[in-house]
Amino acid sequence: MQRLQAFKFELRPDGQQERQMRRFAGSCRFVFNKALALQQERHEHGEKKLGYAGLCKRLTEWRHDPETAWLADAPVHPLQQALKDLERAYANFFAQRADFPRFKKKGRSDSFRYPDPKQIKLDQTNSRIFLPKLGWLRYRNSRDVLGTVKNVTVSQSCGKWFVSVQSEREVAQPIPNGGAVGIDLGVARFATLSDGTFHAPLHSFKRHETALRKAQQAMGRKTQFSNNWKKAKGRVQKIHSRIGNARRDYLHKASTTISQNHAMVCIEDLQVRNMSRSAAGNTEKPGRNVRAKSGLNKSILDQGWFEFRRQLDYKLAWNGGWLVAVPPRNTSRTCPCCGHVSADNRQTQARFECVACGFEENADVVGALNVLRAGHARFACEVSGAVMPPAAGTHRGESARVG
Structure with a gap:
């Protein structure tokens, strides 16, 4: 079977290369925003949306226009990939998978992509990579790149490339x-x-919340866009980067352990966006328990449930396993022994006691047992060809065998 895998390394560019990468990322951002503005303008005038080929023709015009001739300094393929990203964003919007495309902002997700492997040279022995109009760049070689190179993406995060x-x-x-x-x-x-086993939460945001608050307060006291404000902003970005890195590391370790030791994993199809929605309400209908709900939302988002499920999805595929997503309704209220469903079964957050048969167990273990039973039923129905309502929000049919 064919396996696509990405290997990410930190670059070690010199000053000239770093300036060039900032220019290339800015050029891609400019092309994306200009194309998005063009599409919106055509829509306002009742004209048909331009496809990728039409946008590429406009890109050629922009590269030869005296006002935007500086676009010719950047490699053309990354600029075309920016147009592809816009086309994909529109497709996701019309398929109701994402919101309407928004204009990109400087300093947020700065990146550009080289899609042609013929223009890329990877020298792993000397820990360097050749990219068009950048030349040879050093990188921190932490592991070997396996397989044939297909494309390369250069990105910036927290001042590092x-x-x-x-x-x-x-x-x-x-x-x-x-x-x-x-x-x-x-x-x-x-x-x-x-x-019966469990993984304790990391709470990476909660661990750094005090330091982040102080850093944000210090940045708020500086004059905006001054040198001291930029230094303070860098300290805030560094804390955010540390939080994200710790969370990703924890999720990778947990998902790898589970995917390597189990052939089928059944998981709740949680709608995280709905679960973490604000309870503030509006002036006419103010919400209740807003402060408590805000703290719960913060704890939910700190866990990274969606990213955990995404990692389980492809890692199980790599190991030949299955991922089954089941509706989460009543998983914590159903007795796994007699099947009685009642809200009274879970009188506390941590303890489950069935009011019908007296079965007692940890509430989270009961939820996992019910998820497993529902996953077996869903998997059996799909294997036999029976019709069963799909779990809401499944993005690629996790109950079918992948890999």
Whole structure:
């Protein structure tokens, strides 16, 4: 089977290369915003939206226009990829997978992509990579890039530049290890498995919340866009980067452990956006318990449930396993012993006691057991070809075998 995998490294450019990368990222951002403004203008005049080919023709005109001739200094392929990103954003919007495309802002997700592997040279022995109009760049070589290079993305985060090398290689069809397991996601326990084990939450944002608040307060006292304000902003960005890196590291370790030891993973199809929606309300209908709901929302978003599910999805595919998403309704109120459903079964947040048969267990373990049972039922229906209502929000049919 073919496996696509990305390998990310930190770049070590010199001053000239760093200035060039900032210019290239700015050129891609300018092309994206100019094309988006053009599409909106055509829509206001009742004209048809331009496709990718039409936008590429406009890009050629912009590169030869005296006012925007500086676009010719950047490589053309990354500029075309910016147009592809806009086309994909429109497709996601019309498919109701994302909001309407927004204009890009300087300093936020600055990146550009080289799609042609013929223009890329990777010298892993000397820890360097050749990119058009940038030349040879050093990078921190932490592991080997396996397979054939397909494309390269250069991105900036917290004042550092990174290169992501996507490769393709042929691997043998993997045989999954272990059996099936259900997972109940929560705040007090990040992930509780149906076998009784659990992963404690990291709370990476909560650990750095005090330092982040002080850094933001210090930045707020500076004159905006002054040198001291820029230094303070860099300190805030550094804390945010530390929070994100710690969370990603924890999620990768947890998802790798689970995917390598189980052939099928059943997980709740949680709608995180709805669960973390603000309860403030409006002036006519003010919300209730706004402060408590705000703290709960912060704890929910601190867990990274969606990213955890995304990582489980592709890692199980790599190991030949299955990911089954089931509706979360009544998973914590149903008795796994007798099947009685009642809100009285869960009288406390941590304890489950069935009012019908007296079964007692940790509430998160009960939720994981019910998720596992529902996952078995959904998987059996799809294998047999029976019709079963899909879980809301499934993005690529996780209950079917992948890989």
